Amino acid sequence: MNHAIRADKFLLDADRTTWHDETLWFVREKRDRAVYAVPEFQELRELASQIKDHTLSRLDLYLQEFEAAAQANGVHVHWAADAAEHNAIILDLIRQQGATRIVKSKSMLTEECHLNPYLIQHGIEVVDTDLGERIIQFREEAPSHIVLPAIHLKKEDVGDTFHLHLGTEKGESDPQLLTEAARQHLRAKFLAGQVAISGVNFAVAETGGVVVCTNEGNADLGVNLAAVHIACMGIEKLIPRLTDLGVFTRLLARSATGQPVTTYTSHFTKPAAGKEMHIVIVDNGRTQQLGRPDFRASLKCIRCGACMNTCPVYRRSGGHSYDFTVPGPIGAILSPNIDMKKHRSLPFASTLCGSCTDVCPVKIDIHTQLYKWRQVLGEAGEIPASKKWSMKFMGRLLASARVYGLSGQFARQALRLLPHGLTHAASFNAWAVARELPEPPKQSFREWYQQQPKSVPQPQTPQVTV
Amino acid sequence: MKVALFVPCYIDQFYPQVGVATLQLLEKLGVQAHFPAQQTCCGQPLANSGCEREALPIYKHFVNTFQDYDYIVAPSGSCVYHVRKHFDKLDQTDEVQHVRGAAYDLIDFISTVLKVETLRGAFPHKVGLHLSCHGQRGLHQANESEMTPVRDGQLRRLLASLDGIELTELSRNDECCGFGGTFCVSEAGISARMGQDRVADHVRHGTQVLTGSDMSCLMHLEGIVRRAQLPIRVMHAAEILNGLTA
Numbered sequence: 001m002n003h004a005i006r007a008d009k010f011l012l013d014a015d016r017t018t019w020h021d022e023t024l025w026f027v028r029e030k031r032d033r034a035v036y037a038v039p040e041f042q043e044l045r046e047l048a049s050q051i052k053d054h055t056l057s058r059l060d061l062y063l064q065e066f067e068a069a070a071q072a073n074g075v076h077v078h079w080a081a082d083a084a085e086h087n088a089i090i091l092d093l094i095r096q097q098g099a100t101r102i103v104k105s106k107s108m109l110t111e112e113c114h115l116n117p118y119l120i121q122h123g124i125e126v127v128d129t130d131l132g133e134r135i136i137q138f139r140e141e142a143p144s145h146i147v148l149p150a151i152h153l154k155k156e157d158v159g160d161t162f163h164l165h166l167g168t169e170k171g172e173s174d175p176q177l178l179t180e181a182a183r184q185h186l187r188a189k190f191l192a193g194q195v196a197i198s199g200v201n202f203a204v205a206e207t208g209g210v211v212v213c214t215n216e217g218n219a220d221l222g223v224n225l226a227a228v229h230i231a232c233m234g235i236e237k238l239i240p241r242l243t244d245l246g247v248f249t250r251l252l253a254r255s256a257t258g259q260p261v262t263t264y265t266s267h268f269t270k271p272a273a274g275k276e277m278h279i280v281i282v283d284n285g286r287t288q289q290l291g292r293p294d295f296r297a298s299l300k301c302i303r304c305g306a307c308m309n310t311c312p313v314y315r316r317s318g319g320h321s322y323d324f325t326v327p328g329p330i331g332a333i334l335s336p337n338i339d340m341k342k343h344r345s346l347p348f349a350s351t352l353c354g355s356c357t358d359v360c361p362v363k364i365d366i367h368t369q370l371y372k373w374r375q376v377l378g379e380a381g382e383i384p385a386s387k388k389w390s391m392k393f394m395g396r397l398l399a400s401a402r403v404y405g406l407s408g409q410f411a412r413q414a415l416r417l418l419p420h421g422l423t424h425a426a427s428f429n430a431w432a433v434a435r436e437l438p439e440p441p442k443q444s445f446r447e448w449y450q451q452q453p454k455s456v457p458q459p460q461t462p463q464v465t466v
Numbered sequence: 467m468k469v470a471l472f473v474p475c476y477i478d479q480f481y482p483q484v485g486v487a488t489l490q491l492l493e494k495l496g497v498q499a500h501f502p503a504q505q506t507c508c509g510q511p512l513a514n515s516g517c518e519r520e521a522l523p524i525y526k527h528f529v530n531t532f533q534d535y536d537y538i539v540a541p542s543g544s545c546v547y548h549v550r551k552h553f554d555k556l557d558q559t560d561e562v563q564h565v566r567g568a569a570y571d572l573i574d575f576i577s578t579v580l581k582v583e584t585l586r587g588a589f590p591h592k593v594g595l596h597l598s599c600h601g602q603r604g605l606h607q608a609n610e611s612e613m614t615p616v617r618d619g620q621l622r623r624l625l626a627s628l629d630g631i632e633l634t635e636l637s638r639n640d641e642c643c644g645f646g647g648t649f650c651v652s653e654a655g656i657s658a659r660m661g662q663d664r665v666a667d668h669v670r671h672g673t674q675v676l677t678g679s680d681m682s683c684l685m686h687l688e689g690i691v692r693r694a695q696l697p698i699r700v701m702h703a704a705e706i707l708n709g710l711t712a
Contacts, residue, residue, distance in 0.1 A: 008655040017659065025638065032611065042613060310612065312642045316659050349653060351646025351660075352514065353599035358612035371514070371552075378516030387652075391517035398475065398507040399523040408479045430651040434658030435689030438480040445478045445485035449501050 002345035007317035020152065021315040027148075028309045030258030031359075038254070048247050049363035052300035055205075055238055056290065062205040062238045063281065069208025073270040076278045083113035086282045090115060090197070090230060091122055093278055097228055099124075099194035105212065105219035106130040107199025108146050108303060109232050109282060112325040115197075126197075127189045129218040131182055138165045144319030146326055147256045147305035152318050186218075196222035198268075200233035200279075201302070202248055206241045209269035210279060213252060213262040220266050228276045231268060235286050236299040248302060251361035255304040289337045294372045298333045300362040301326075307356035307366055313349055322346060329356035333369040336377065344382040347373035405446060412440035470535035471499040472569070474545045475507040477681050484681055487708040488541045488572055494708070495580055499539060504531045510548040514647040518555055525556050533561040536568060537579065541704050543571040543601030543680045544647075551604065572704055573679040574607055577620040583627070587710025590630030594673030594698075595622055596664070596687065597640045598680035607679070611640050621679050621703055628710065634673045641667075645686035661690040669696060676700045 011017055035041050055062055067077045080086035086109075094102065102119065104110065104126055116137070119126045128137045132150040136143055138161050143149030150158070159173040166181045198219045202211040210231050212219045223229045239245060253259040271277035290296055308314045308328030319327035324335040324343060329350060335343035347370045350356075356366040377383055397403050415423055415437065424432035431437065469492065473485040485501075492499045508528055509521035528549065532538045540546050549569040556562045576582050597619065601607040608619025616639045625631055644650070644660025651657075665687055668676055676691070676698050678684050688700040 004653045004655065007653065011655050011659055021663070032615075035613075036615065312644065312660050313653070313656055316656055316663075348516075348649070349656075351599070351642050351644060351649050351657075353642035353646070354603035355599070355610075355612060355642065358603055358610045374514065374516035375518045378518070383516045387515055387648075388517065391512045391515055391520050395509075395512055395517070395520035395523055398509065398512075399527045401504045401506055404475070404506045408475075412479060430654035431689070433654050434662070434693060435686065436692040437689065438685055440480065441482050443482055445473045445482035446501070446503065448482050448486065449489075450503075 001323075003317070003321055003323075003349040004345065006321035006323065007313075007349070010318040010321055011316065016154075017316055019154065020318060023151065024309045024315045027257060028306075028359075031255060031306060031309065032258075034254040034258040034260065038250070041254075044247060044251055045361055045363055048251055048302075048361060049300065051239060051244050051247065052362050053297075055240055056236070056296060056299055059235060059238065059290065062240060063235060066203055066205040066208055066238060067281075069206065070279055071208070073208050074277070075208065075270060076276065078278060078280045080280055080282045080284070082284050083282075086113045086232065086280055086284065087115055087118040089280055090232070091119060091124070093228070093230055094119070094124060094195055097195055099228070101189075101192050102126045102195050102197060103129050103189055103193035103222040103226065104133075104197040105199065105214060105222055106133050106149070107197065107232055108143075108325055109199055109234050109284075110197065111143060112284065113232075113282070115232075127186070127193070129186055129190065129222055130214070130216060131179070131186075134182060134186065135161055138162075142320065142325070144327065145305055145308055146303050152320065190218075190221050190225050193222055193226045195228045195230060196226035197230045197232065198223060200231050200237050201252070202239050202245055203233050203237045203279075204240075204242050204245065205238050207269060209242075209267055210237075211245060211249075212266045212268065213249070213264065214266070215257075215259075215263045217264045220264060223266075223268065224272075227274075228278070229268065229271070230278045230280060232280045232282065234282050234284070236301075252302055252304050255306040255359070255361040285338050289334070292337065294376075295333060295337060295369055297364050298330065298337075298366075298369060300364050301330050301334075302362055304361055306359045306361065310355045310359045311350070312353065312355070313351065317349070322349070329366045329370065330360075330364070333366060333373060336373050340377065340380060340382060344377050347371075347377060405444070408444055409447075412444070415440040467497070467537065468535045469497050469499040469537045469539055470532050471501045472505060472508075472532065472538050472540040472545070473501065474540055474542045474681070476685060477541060480685065481681055481702070484541050484702040484704055487702065487704040488539070491572075491576075491704050491708040492539065495576065495582060497580070500535075502531050502535075508545040508548045510545060510552075511647055513548070513552055514649075515652075518552070522555065525553055529553070529556065529562050529565045532565050532568070537575065538565065538569045539572055539575045540569070541572045541679065541681055541702055543574070543598050543605055543607065544682050546571045546574075547600040547604035571601055571605055571607065571679060573621045573624065574601070574605055576624070577607075583623055585624055585627055585707060585710060588629035588631075589625075589706055589710065592632045592634060592672050592674040593625060593706075594634035594636070594668040594671070594676045595625065596643060596676060596678035596680075596683055597621075598678055598683045599640075599642050601680055602640055608640070616640050624707065625677075625703070634668060634671045636667045636671055638667055643683045643687055645683050647682070650686055657686070658690070661686050662694075665690050665694070665696065665698070668698065673698055675706070677703050677706055679703045
């Protein structure tokens with residue numbers, strides 16, 4: 001199923017689409033206010049972009065530096081080539097502890113690796129402790145946004161979900177009451193958690209420490225209560241030095257939600273006395289993307305979600321329409337790297353308006369990469385044959401002024417003569433589903449121009465007056 | 467200064483009056499533009515569909531047609547952006563590089579090359595400006611709201627200089643209209659919804675005349691306006707600026 005079909009399903013509920021669009025635009029506006037208030041914001045972007053470019057250019061060295069520093073801190077470092085290895089390592093660590101109850105703070109990497117269903121299938125209880133994540137976990141849905149995982153749901157939907165799973169009153173939709181119910185429920189889970197799993201926002205090569213940014217403090221609570229902390233990170237999360245971190249924390253929260261900084265920026269460097277800390281470093285297709293020069297810059301992403309909030313397509317189609325862990329514009333350039341056939345429609349789910357590129361705090365040329373993926377997909381035969389053939393035909397037609405002129409005449413004539421119901425039949429003219437066709441003029445511009453007196457416009461030096 | 471007029475394929479076939487207005491406006495500003503008869507299209511529809519290779523003969527034809535001119539002016543920022551940015555797929559001969567640098571959007575040409583910032587005349591209407599993405603973010607004809615508030619821009623400056631004009635302030639100044647070339651048919655549902663939202667922003671804020679410097683966005687918005695039978699007139703900026711009496 002392609003993006004357009006899934007998007008159409010979302011669009012069926014016009015009011016919800018409006019609400020979704022407006023909610024995310026509200027976040028975009030908050031972001032704008034926060035960004036305009038920092039005069040050096042564009043310099044910060046440039047600096048962040050350069051730091052990331054630099055890091056990716058010698059990622060192997062920084063990964064080794066990070067591993068050595070982490071080990072020196074008493075942290076166990078594990079390497080996973082793909083999702084399966086990642087999941088197996090984590091299950092193994094859990095079993096070594098004899099643990100069955102896991103608390104997990106938000107991590108898009110574990111989503112990408114489908115860790116939850118894997119652990120549950122092996123008899124482990126996994127509780128997502130981020131509120132949005134917990135809501136969609138109850139509903140057995142995937143996150144629809146990387147920062148706001150349950151943004152596709154209204155408070156009434158949450159009320160229904162909590163009524164089913166937490167026993168709140170039917171029809172209850174007061175955010176205060178619902179949050180309190182979640183808080184009480186999660187508190188018990190935190191206290192019972194034997195192993196805490198977290199993601200990683202930034203890994204510092206110099207110190208071997210990892211940094212996790214949350215607004216709810218759930219990573220801290222989980223990690224500090226459990227005996228074992230497992231942090232999962234993609235290889236691209238590295239930054240070279242601790243002094244680089246401030247550049248990114250200033251950009252991350254402002255770009256994501258318009259906050260000056262996330263509520264909790266937690267540093268985990270070594271295990272507490274008597275406890276264990278593990279870091280799982282995962283590739284899962286990232287080195288392949290690193291090897292694609294046109295798409296390498298996508299690995300600079302710090303997962304702020306700003307491109308989703310600004311994307312006029314995402315706002316109206318919802319995150320699930322992308323059917324990939326990371327939706328929206330950035331997801332549409334990451335996903336074909338993982339599975340080109342499955343995600344072939346995503347680079348086309350954009351008008352190439354360029355807002356994603358301009359909003360990106362690390363200056364990823366997202367819309368340029370979308371355009372380039374289209375070419376890769378075209379060359380690989382992953383665009384519909386009908387499209388390919390009609391484009392081939394157009395290529396011939398438009399390379400000749402004579403053929404083009406005649407075809408234009410014919411098309412305009414046909415458009416004038418055929419009945420409106422036929423030219424605007426939604427079944428074979430997608431344009432006409434919601435739009436009128438332009439009214440065909442009797443004359444094209446070139447026909448008009450030919451009839452003008454020949455003395456007019458020949459190339460000459462003009463007199464410009466202002 | 468040898469100036470060529472490039473009338474993009476869809477304008478040639480569906481909006482000849484925009485080509486005429488562009489030609490006449492340039493003449494009023496002292497520029498005799500020539501329309502090379504061999505011209506067809508910039509090839510963007512193919513390239514945006516993932517068929518850049520199939521578009522190469524069109525690119526070559528474009529370069530051959532326009533290489534002898536100092537400037538190539540078109541009433542469509544999107545096509546100009548395509549020529550400038552994506553003709554990098556051709557061997558970068560002197561001719562190709564020249565054509566890429568010489569291509570200008572009409573309003574950009576008036577503002578940057580002719581250095582015209584104000585025009586005399588009156589247009590006593592409430593005018594809504596559609597900032598087209600390729601013109602704004604691609605050719606930097608206005609600053610981007612992602613970086614700074616949209617305070618100004620070439621077309622806004624020109625329009626604001628007219629007597630009696632009132633420019634609409636929108637809730638979302640530079641949001642994409644949803645046309646997107648072949649996107650408008652491959653993702654017809656989202657495209658239509660974006661266009662409807664864009665038009666609604668103008669309706670809410672009282673736009674009587676909807677204008678812009680890129681006819682492709684306007685073609686899409688006009689289709690929505692006419693389907694919904696809204697009391698909004700859609701005109702290319704060249705038509706407004708050419709029609710001034712002063």
